Amino acid sequence: MFTRQPEWWKESVIYQIYPLTFADGNGDGIGDLQGIIQRLDYLNTGKDKQENALGVDAIWLSPIHQSPMFDNGYDVSDYYDICPTFGTMDDFKLLLEEAHQRDIKVILDLVINHTSNQHPWFLEARSSRYNPKSDWYLWHDPTPDGGIPNNWLSYFGGIGWTYDEQRQQYYYHAFNSNQPDLNWHNPEVRAAIYEIIRYWLNLGVDGFRLDASSVYSQDKYFRNNPVKFGGSEKKYKDQYHIYDKNLPENHEIIREIRSIIDEYDHRVLIGETFIDNRLYDSVIFHGANNDELHLPLTFEFPLSPWYPGYLQREIEKKERLTPADAWSVYFLNNHDLPRHLSRWSECSLCFDTTAIAKASATILLTVRGTPILYYGEELGMINHENIPLEQVRDQAAISCLDEECLPSRDGTRTPMQWDTSAQAGFSFGKDITPWLPVHDNYKTVNVETELTEKDSVLSFYRQLIELRKESEALRKGSWTPLINYPYEHLAYLRETARETILVVINFSYEKNFDLDRAIPAKNWEVLLSTSLQVGEIIALPKLLQPFEVSIFRYHQSPEN
Structure with missing residues (x-):
């Protein structure tokens, strides 16, 4: 088992x-x-x-x-x-x-990037600039001409600021106006969120998936995002989002959350990391010392x-x-x-x-x-x-x-x-x-x-x-591609010291099966296939069937 x-x-x-x-x-x-x-x-x-x-x-x-x-x-x-x-x-x-x-x-x-605008925290914050929770969200005065504080936009579309008549200020929302962003610069906000995390961990949950975990931090000076050459300030994709998300403080916050997770046995921290679709920026959410997200979703x-x-x-x-x-x-x-x-x-x-x-x-x-x-x-x-x-x-x-x-x-x-x-x-x-x-x-x-x-x-x-549960190589083995520039099919190995698995996926119709790397031609057990008989030990096929999927395990020949 x-x-x-x-x-x-x-x-x-x-x-x-x-x-x-x-x-x-x-x-x-x-x-x-x-x-x-x-x-x-x-x-x-x-x-x-x-x-x-x-x-x-x-x-x-x-x-x-x-x-x-x-x-x-x-x-x-x-x-x-x-x-x-x-x-x-x-x-x-x-x-x-x-x-x-x-x-x-x-x-x-x-x-935890934002709450509902019906959360008691926000209702208190909007009630008065002098309320104890007045600084739990991102508030800003209008510009001298009554305009929005800066050019930050909402990921859902439109400007990222909504004017609140009760408080006579704008509040920032990375998403919808019904979802005001929390002020993670405020240590009281952090403490309140961390208490919530411990509450659910103590209840027995096995981990969290952090929504929008790359947008917790914003520039405390509220500076405008630069606009890409030839772009429009009013289009989200045309801005360089250097002041409204993924600031260095964002990683500090996640490290603090991870430290809480690590107080408990066998819990996991997953996070949604969308940084203009750049893989390098996303994988750094593992942390310099593997002390941030266990699994950053890219x-x-x-x-x-x-x-x-x-x-x-x-x-x-x-x-x-x-x-x-x-x-x-x-x-x-x-x-x-x-x-x-x-x-x-x-x-x-x-x-x-x-x-x-x-x-x-x-x-x-x-x-x-x-x-x-x-x-x-x-x-x-x-x-x-x-x-x-x-x-x-x-x-x-x-x-x-x-x-x-x-x-x-x-x-x-x-x-x-x-x-x-x-x-x-x-x-x-x-x-x-x-x-x-x-x-x-x-x-x-x-x-x-x-x-x-x-x-x-x-x-x-x-x-x-x-099959994945039964195979050590598929769970934790190395991954090695066998075709340098694949056009119509993928082929790769998953290997540990005790097991070698070959995965072949054809994206097209009949296709000659040629590999860039020399591997044994014979003694492959068919573990799963849309074209071959499972359980047979065969030589690798010379021709892939239309849209074939096959997974093989290598068997050492008796003479070896």
């Missing part, structure tokens, strides 16, 4: 759940904690033989704290309580207990085009830039990105999304690093592109009228597709409208159906996860 090591997150598969649309436990059409509890056996049973279980090791929950839900939980109004939309604190404690019984770790999304890999050379380049960059004592993390999807099959099928030679799903899953689960799956990815779920306007829920995106506004993210957040029943089994409530509409393809793309199909996307994911 696979035994998890103290640094369990290095060898685990993490599964992101968007609670609003994962499973509805009370029949009101909205996902909740009881729904997640009822579906835990699908994720992991904690037994040696996991019939029908996916086999993941940890779940990351998008925000469940008390919230007015303007940004679907990413606008917190009480860090110490559960939003009634999802249930109660007792429900969460039960979830924690039931998950741990099944050997599933629980990671919480922690939104976006270069998921935002790559579906092209082997480009994907290999991003993997090679991570391999070279990640510090020797640190660890990488990979993902294809999350709650903010269009689902990868919708993104990649448009730029692929292959119009079979099942083939792309299996190929991309193979990369995700066989590269060197921790994989994070997004719910429904293992089924081959795609974006819902036709959500009626009256059913749109992404208020934070649609409330902005600026030309650079974030597009609605509802299409990637639609209900998990469990079976062929009404609402795809997401909810058992009658005559209810689910939080978001179910995708039309749920009759064929669902857990129940795919569990019975040997060649389904779900079956392939389950085999990959099981």
